[in-house]
Amino acid sequence: MKLALIGQSLFGQEVYTNLRKQGHKVVGVFTVPDKDGKADPLAVVAEKDGTPVFKFPRWRVKGKPIPEVVEAYKAVGAELNVMPFCSQFIPMNVIDFPKHGSIIYHPSILPRHRGASAINWTLIEGDKKAGFSIFWADDGLDTGPILLQQECPVEPNDTVDTLYNRFLFPEGIKAMVEAVQLIADGKAPKIPQSEEGASYEGIQKKSNAKVNMAQPAEVIHNWIRGHDKVPGAWVVIDGKVHFLNNSLGSVPAGQPVEVEGASQPGLIAKSGLILFGSDGKALQVKNLQFEDRNMIPASKYFSSDEDASLDLTDDEKEMAEKIRAIWKGILSNVPVIDDTTDFFKSGAASMDVVRLVEEVKQKCGGVQLQNEDVYMATTFQSFIQMFVRRLRGEDQEEELLIDYVTKDVNNMTVKMPHQCFINGNFEDAEDGKTYNTVNPTDGSVRSNFLLDIVYLQHNGNFWTCFVCSLADLMEEHQEELATIETLDSGAVYTLALKTHVGMSIQTFRYFAGWCDKIQGSTIPINQARPNRNLTFTKKEPLGVCAIVIPWNYPLMMLAWKSAACLAAGNTLVLKPAQVTPLTALKFAELTVKAGIPKGVINIVPGSGGLVGQRMSDHPDIRKLGFTGSTPIGKQIMKSCAVSNLKKVSLELGGKSPLIIFSDCDMDKAVRMGMSSVYFNKGENCIAAGRLFVEESIHDEYIRRVVSRTSEPQGSPGQAGGLFHFHICLFMLTGFFMEPTVFTDVEDHMFIAKEESFGPVMVVSKFKDGDVDGVLSRANNTEFGLASGVFTRDINKAMYVSERLEAGTVFVNTYNKTDVAAPFGGFKQSGFGKDLGEEALHEYLRTKAVTVEY
Numbered sequence: 001m002k003l004a005l006i007g008q009s010l011f012g013q014e015v016y017t018n019l020r021k022q023g024h025k026v027v028g029v030f031t032v033p034d035k036d037g038k039a040d041p042l043a044v045v046a047e048k049d050g051t052p053v054f055k056f057p058r059w060r061v062k063g064k065p066i067p068e069v070v071e072a073y074k075a076v077g078a079e080l081n082v083m084p085f086c087s088q089f090i091p092m093n094v095i096d097f098p099k100h101g102s103i104i105y106h107p108s109i110l111p112r113h114r115g116a117s118a119i120n121w122t123l124i125e126g127d128k129k130a131g132f133s134i135f136w137a138d139d140g141l142d143t144g145p146i147l148l149q150q151e152c153p154v155e156p157n158d159t160v161d162t163l164y165n166r167f168l169f170p171e172g173i174k175a176m177v178e179a180v181q182l183i184a185d186g187k188a189p190k191i192p193q194s195e196e197g198a199s200y201e202g203i204q205k206k207s208n209a210k211v212n213m214a215q216p217a218e219v220i221h222n223w224i225r226g227h228d229k230v231p232g233a234w235v236v237i238d239g240k241v242h243f244l245n246n247s248l249g250s251v252p253a254g255q256p257v258e259v260e261g262a263s264q265p266g267l268i269a270k271s272g273l274i275l276f277g278s279d280g281k282a283l284q285v286k287n288l289q290f291e292d293r294n295m296i297p298a299s300k301y302f303s304s305d306e307d308a309s310l311d312l313t314d315d316e317k318e319m320a321e322k323i324r325a326i327w328k329g330i331l332s333n334v335p336v337i338d339d340t341t342d343f344f345k346s347g348a349a350s351m352d353v354v355r356l357v358e359e360v361k362q363k364c365g366g367v368q369l370q371n372e373d374v375y376m377a378t379t380f381q382s383f384i385q386m387f388v389r390r391l392r393g394e395d396q397e398e399e400l401l402i403d404y405v406t407k408d409v410n411n412m413t414v415k416m417p418h419q420c421f422i423n424g425n426f427e428d429a430e431d432g433k434t435y436n437t438v439n440p441t442d443g444s445v446r447s448n449f450l451l452d453i454v455y456l457q458h459n460g461n462f463w464t465c466f467v468c469s470l471a472d473l474m475e476e477h478q479e480e481l482a483t484i485e486t487l488d489s490g491a492v493y494t495l496a497l498k499t500h501v502g503m504s505i506q507t508f509r510y511f512a513g514w515c516d517k518i519q520g521s522t523i524p525i526n527q528a529r530p531n532r533n534l535t536f537t538k539k540e541p542l543g544v545c546a547i548v549i550p551w552n553y554p555l556m557m558l559a560w561k562s563a564a565c566l567a568a569g570n571t572l573v574l575k576p577a578q579v580t581p582l583t584a585l586k587f588a589e590l591t592v593k594a595g596i597p598k599g600v601i602n603i604v605p606g607s608g609g610l611v612g613q614r615m616s617d618h619p620d621i622r623k624l625g626f627t628g629s630t631p632i633g634k635q636i637m638k639s640c641a642v643s644n645l646k647k648v649s650l651e652l653g654g655k656s657p658l659i660i661f662s663d664c665d666m667d668k669a670v671r672m673g674m675s676s677v678y679f680n681k682g683e684n685c686i687a688a689g690r691l692f693v694e695e696s697i698h699d700e701y702i703r704r705v706v707s708r709t710s711e712p713q714g715s716p717g718q719a720g721g722l723f724h725f726h727i728c729l730f731m732l733t734g735f736f737m738e739p740t741v742f743t744d745v746e747d748h749m750f751i752a753k754e755e756s757f758g759p760v761m762v763v764s765k766f767k768d769g770d771v772d773g774v775l776s777r778a779n780n781t782e783f784g785l786a787s788g789v790f791t792r793d794i795n796k797a798m799y800v801s802e803r804l805e806a807g808t809v810f811v812n813t814y815n816k817t818d819v820a821a822p823f824g825g826f827k828q829s830g831f832g833k834d835l836g837e838e839a840l841h842e843y844l845r846t847k848a849v850t851v852e853y
Helices: 009-021 041-049 067-074 118-124 160-184 217-232 314-330 350-363 371-376 380-392 464-476 478-489 493-512 554-567 582-593 608-617 630-644 666-682 695-707 771-779 794-803 836-841
Strands: 002-006 025-030 080-083 102-106 129-136 146-153 233-237 240-248 255-257 266-269 272-276 282-289 295-297 404-409 412-417 420-422 425-427 434-438 445-450 533-541 544-548 571-575 601-603 621-627 647-651 656-660 688-694 722-724 740-742 760-766 786-790 808-811 844-852
Touching: 002 009, 009 025, 009 041, 009 160, 025 041, 080 160, 102 160, 118 160, 118 217, 129 160, 146 160, 160 217, 217 233, 217 272, 217 282, 282 371, 295 371, 314 350, 314 380, 350 371, 371 380, 404 478, 412 478, 412 582, 420 582, 425 582, 464 478, 464 493, 464 554, 464 582, 478 493, 478 554, 478 582, 493 554, 544 554, 544 608, 554 571, 554 582, 554 621, 554 836, 571 608, 582 601, 608 621, 608 630, 621 630, 630 647, 656 666, 656 771, 666 688, 666 695, 666 760, 666 786, 688 695, 688 771, 695 740, 695 760, 760 771, 771 794, 786 794, 794 808
Parallel strands: 002 025, 002 080, 080 102, 544 571, 544 621, 571 601, 621 647, 656 688, 656 786, 688 760, 740 760, 786 808
Antiparallel strands: 102 129, 129 146, 233 240, 240 282, 255 266, 266 272, 272 282, 282 295, 404 412, 420 425, 420 601, 434 445, 533 844, 722 740
């Protein structure tokens, strides 16, 4: 189909490019004239392709079409006008001329927010949904029949930029191409717009963009973010006009400032400017712009205006000249770029900011700037000074501020962070929500914990010295960590010290040794002729990885997954179990002390339904490691597949069989059998969920189990007999359950099939000598995490271990995990491994490179 593209901007450029890829012929591009000697992006790419480009300054004069302009348009012979983004008024005899008419992209869910500032008003009005419409042009203002629409949720802190970049831009481009194809196929609908709910809003100007402070905080927040950088919502602070950007929620301490019209003074805090609405609720402003459009972080309002000027090295001077060339390429209308040249006063626009940031990254050593850096250093000299500080790593780092919750316990005062740990800082949730975490010993509420997920930045490499330093700090704080773990998960303190914390330290030390030993291999290839080829493999990190861990071993599960992830060179965002976030947040504090670069490790407490689901769905996360239940594992796997086909490793439920033969060491089998069930209160993924005891020793085995307890109730051998007894776990108060034994359990019973995840021993008999029969029963489960066998016969032990369908088999022992041994399940107990060298492969990808020399 022959198309005329009428419009402009990067959006128009992408629509043009994608339509050509789909085989459509663009017979003409009609766009705006060059500005300050620079062509519009749509014109640039079209001219490069040899497509006819017309740059009419206007199509009408005094409301009437300009004949020569209309004739030039008609001459291209378009069958459809495609208007992806058009700021000009197009005459109706152009709109209606093609065989198929004209279609227009509009960034709102019509009929709501007709007019030129639809995205802004979507935010100003506090809409919960945003979206776009592609409609057939008519003689009204955005009133034509709908061809297609798409919508997305508006996040609490979306801005015009985030909404546009996340959804309206990428999905809008795809939808424009889809709409054209529907028309070409004769399947495009024309759905009349309803006037119910219709609205029209004009373009905002500085004169009417002042913030009315006599409103609730949420209304003020929406007003600020909806006005974007231009025209910019503004207030009068200490008698001067200041424009506001990036409003968020939170109330830290700060230095007061007078805000005109506000019910109480604002606060300049470490995190920005805090304003208060008429309802007393707070919102936070990150950046301030002055009337000359220069921007500063709001937190620097009281700081000195100028930093000391840096003396540049020869290499830095060479880099500065590269940047000067980049500025010259963008500001082609400026004869000479000198120190005083102002980027924006020289005609640069927002799309030039994006170009500058990308070109600096590509041509200047990969230094990553943000768009806001350009707004805060608008002259060439200030930009170079900012760049060199970033290059040297001299960005001033302020002391980490932590809002602790404290508790006097175990002869010490433990200090527990309670906020999200994002990009090296403890922060409130974006929406300010909190939840309570409970002490399982007595049911008391300890503190409020903040939840949400924030888009992450990641940077830096993870070196052996960092991991070793982190392990050393964990060892230095091991008693505090064990005490917090006891408070949070109800673990026995000594067990928490030895296993929860002790094995976590061992895990980080083990993987510290792998950081500099990850390597590929050289592969001979024989089929290629002449044989002057080399093939080698490289092991590369995946990027950003998500980790979701359970509540039974909070710190140890963190260590098992994150140590391998970090050693492989990835960054991570970890969600601890909602009920046990404390040691993860304390761990986050220690990572800062260990010098781990900002953004490498991020801890986000919260619910699985909110935070975990967001991780599964997030398009920038490349791997998700999960330990938890099988049903949730299935849901995660599905979400990871649908989102971006993430790599997944799952350690899920278990019903681990333990087979005890009559030729075992009875004392050891009793002792280890009880440990296999009751270790860590039975809250153990590899707990022996079912004991099979050979018939000739069954009653004696049960008698000995009972004899190791106090005051057994019931009698051994009783069918379905129930025994209660006490083992020194912690205390049987709060949320603790008494240890329990079920005997003579049959295969069809619920407790024989399902994981109990508590102090419940399930015992079944098997006939003497029936090795294959008990193996069949042991394997008759969808789980396959662990298993065990007790026998003095090594041949029998090896025969059984080879046939047990489980990721781990213990012989004459149980729970004997080690940081060097891989750990993971079969069947519906999941796939992938924690610990050992195998774990590294879960966080790496293999690239094959073939070279002819």
